Amino acid sequence: MNKTPAVRFKGSTEEWEHRKLGELVRLNGRIGFRGYTQNDIITKDEGGILTFSPTNIINNQLILNVKNTYITQEKYDESPEIKIRNDDILFVKTGSTLGKSALVTGLTEPASINPQIVVMRTKPELRRYLSAQLTSVFIQKQVTVEKIGGAVPTLTETKIKNFDVFIPVDSKESTSIGDCFSNIDSLITFHQRKYEKLKNIKKSMLYKMFPQNGSKVPEIRFAGFTDEWEQRKLGELADIVGGGTPNTSNPEYWNGNIDWYAPAEISEQIFVSSSIKRITNQGYDNSSAKLLPVGTVLFTSRAGIGKTAILCKEGCTNQGFQSIVPHEKLLDTYFIFSRTEELKRYGEIMGAGSTFVEVSGKQMSSMELMIPKTIEEQKKIGAFFSRIDNLITLHQRKLEKLKQLKQAMLHKMFV
Numbered sequence: 001m002n003k004t005p006a007v008r009f010k011g012s013t014e015e016w017e018h019r020k021l022g023e024l025v026r027l028n029g030r031i032g033f034r035g036y037t038q039n040d041i042i043t044k045d046e047g048g049i050l051t052f053s054p055t056n057i058i059n060n061q062l063i064l065n066v067k068n069t070y071i072t073q074e075k076y077d078e079s080p081e082i083k084i085r086n087d088d089i090l091f092v093k094t095g096s097t098l099g100k101s102a103l104v105t106g107l108t109e110p111a112s113i114n115p116q117i118v119v120m121r122t123k124p125e126l127r128r129y130l131s132a133q134l135t136s137v138f139i140q141k142q143v144t145v146e147k148i149g150g151a152v153p154t155l156t157e158t159k160i161k162n163f164d165v166f167i168p169v170d171s172k173e174s175t176s177i178g179d180c181f182s183n184i185d186s187l188i189t190f191h192q193r194k195y196e197k198l199k200n201i202k203k204s205m206l207y208k209m210f211p212q213n214g215s216k217v218p219e220i221r222f223a224g225f226t227d228e229w230e231q232r233k234l235g236e237l238a239d240i241v242g243g244g245t246p247n248t249s250n251p252e253y254w255n256g257n258i259d260w261y262a263p264a265e266i267s268e269q270i271f272v273s274s275s276i277k278r279i280t281n282q283g284y285d286n287s288s289a290k291l292l293p294v295g296t297v298l299f300t301s302r303a304g305i306g307k308t309a310i311l312c313k314e315g316c317t318n319q320g321f322q323s324i325v326p327h328e329k330l331l332d333t334y335f336i337f338s339r340t341e342e343l344k345r346y347g348e349i350m351g352a353g354s355t356f357v358e359v360s361g362k363q364m365s366s367m368e369l370m371i372p373k374t375i376e377e378q379k380k381i382g383a384f385f386s387r388i389d390n391l392i393t394l395h396q397r398k399l400e401k402l403k404q405l406k407q408a409m410l411h412k413m414f415v
Contacts, residue, residue, distance in 0.1 A: 003166060007412040012173045016415050022161025024130065025089070025120040028082055040075040044068075049076040050111040052090060054097040059188045059403075060135050060181075062090065062102040069114070076112050082119060084111040089120040089131050094154040099143035103131040103182070118157060125171040128178025132185075136410045139163060166415035177413055181406070188402045195395040202388045206338065209381055211370045222384075225377045235365025237331040238324045241296075242361050243317035244288030246279050253283025259315030260289065263300040266307040270337075270389055272298065273312040289316040295333040297324040299343060302358045305351050306344025310337055322361045329375055334382030339369070 003015040042048040048070025056066050084090075086107050092100040094116050113119065122130055133139060142163050147153040168174045208219040216228040234240070243261075246253035259275040266272070279289070292298075296311040301322040310333060317323060326333050336343075346367050351359040372378050 003415055005413050005415050007409070009173060009176045012168065012170060014169045016166040016168050019165050019167060020161065021120075021130075021163040021165050024126060024165065024167070025122045027157055027161055028119045028121070040071045042070055042072055044070050046070075047073060049073060050109055051076075051114055052084065052111060052117060053114045054092045054095060054100055054116055057090065057092065057097070057100045057102040059192060060100075060102055060131065060185050061189045062104050062106075063189075064106060071112070076110075082112060084113060084119065087121075087124070087127050089122070089127065089134070090117050091120055091134065091160065092116055093118050093157070093160065094149075095152060098147060098153045098155065099134075099140055101131060101134040103127060118160065125175050126167070126178075128182045129167070129174040130165070130178075132178055132181035132410070133165060133414055136414045138414060139165070180413075181409070184402060184406050184409070188399060188406065191395045191399040191402065195392060195399055198388060198392045198395065202385070202392065205385070205388070206341070209384070210339070210342075216370070222377065222380045225372065225374070225380075227373045229370045229372050231368055232371045233365065234324070234367040234369060237369075237371065238326045238336070240361040240364045241290050241292060241321075241323045241325055242288070242301075243290065243319045243321045243323070245318045246283035246287040246289070250283070253280055253286065254278070256280030256283060258284055258291070259313065261298060261315060261317045261321070263302060263304055263307065263318075263320040266298060266300055266309050269309055270393070271312045272309045272315075275315060279316070284316065288319070291316055292323055292325060295326060297326070297333060297337050299323055299347070299364070301347065301351070301360070301364070302356075305347040305357065305359055306340065308337060308340045308343065310334070322359060322364045324364075331371075332375060332378040332382045334386050335378040338382060338385040342369075343367070 003018070005016075044050070049072070051069045051071050052062070053069060056063050056068070058066070084104060084107065086104050088104045090102050090104060090113065092098055120130070143155065146159040146163075147155055168177070205220070209221075211218050211229055216230075218229070248254070254277065256279050258279045258281065259273075260277050260279045261272065261275045262277070265276055279287070283289075284291070291314055292311055293314060294311060298309045298311060298317060299322055300307040300320055302320045311323075324336060326336060347359040347364070348357075350363045351357045372381075
């Protein structure tokens, strides 16, 4: 087996050493600790001891403020050999997130772990290196091979100690690698937090910028708008347009130039401009599909009701949609798109109760909404949520790119 990685820091040339993980770390679990019950859980203010679970481990980082659990001092003292400290490596040994790990940093209070986690302690020059290597494909394959159990997969501490690892001979190389991945993990966590914060801001503003509980005015408004909102039916503000499918056995109807969307193509993207399948003019003429203009909000109307996307190029859909085509001076595209969750809830309620769950165009047309009296206020609100969505998408893309970069580097920088 090759004992040198594909990518190395300048000056590093020696082959790496093959070792067992147990030779490099001291492994500690909660010996004799049977877990805690609801009676053992108290609040931090009551003197509770912070106890980490797998939910605290995100992107190879220990997140200190994720629904933390605090247990009594008495329960904590049942297993005094485990007192978590900075520079410990936490490793999930059982459960659905088996194999997740994180290096403890930023801890300022006593802490412990729940029985799903074991603690690894090692030399300073190996801490960050091993924390990164535990996420590599090489280690994760061993997790998959060595786990036992079905519904609740588990690794014994003996199995973990017997994991094969390769380490640089020169401690400077392992330190450099560890620092490199620590920096990447910090960037991933930064963008993850920004992403989550922006989503929470959007959720809050969706509540505050639309009237609630029978009110006719929202809690927050743009300057210059004071009129009460009015209740209107969606069908008064937009055309609700279904779709259709040309005969799939006729090749003359397919592989044309007209975009033709299916519900499976609508996921988390905001705008769509190119479908997987396209139909010909002949296929269009021989089906109930309708050509939808730019600015249409595609709305899935069958199982998976309520997925939406804004059409950026003329196209049509199959019959799994009841798309919203706003009337130019009555309804703003992004304003109604921002109400996706409201549309989704309505569609699910109206479509429930039948064997084949589906909301009809007539039902969608009858949906009642509170709407500003002026299109100008709608456009302001739509533009506001467009900016938030753009920021969310920006951080989401950066997050995805950083994760891809990390995976590529894990592959190339470890044996």
